[in-house]
Amino acid sequence: MENHVVRVREERGWSQRRLADELGVSRQTVISIEKGRYDPSLPLAFRLAAVFGCRIEDLFVPDPEEG
Template sequence: MRNDLADRRAARGWSQGRLAEELGVSRQTVISLEKGRFDPSLPLAFRIAALFDCRIEDVFTPDAS
C-alpha cells in the first residue's frame, strides 16, 4: 500500500517524532508507515485521516494488482 504520509507530515513542518506523538504511536511505527513496510490498523488509519482532516483513501492507496 502506498501513502503520502511523509508529504502531509512535511507540509505541517512536523518531525516523525511529532507525528508519532499526535497519533499515539512510536516513531518507528511512523517510519515503517512512511516507507510502506507497515499497513496501519483500521483504527490507526482513521486517526491519521482525522488528524489530516481527510479520508483514509486520500492518504492510502492500494498497490495495483
C-alpha cells in the same frame, strides 16, 4: 499499498516525533508506515486521517496488483 503520509506530514512542517505523539504510537511505527513496511490497522488509519483532517483515501492508495 502506496501512501502519502510523508508528503502530508512534511506539508504541515511536522516531525516524525510530532506525528507519533499525535497518534499515540512510537516514532518507529511512523517510520515503518512512511516507508511502506507496515500497513496501519484500520483504527490507526482513521486516526491518521483525523489528525491530518483528510480522508483515508487521501493518505493510502491500494496497489492495483493486490486487487
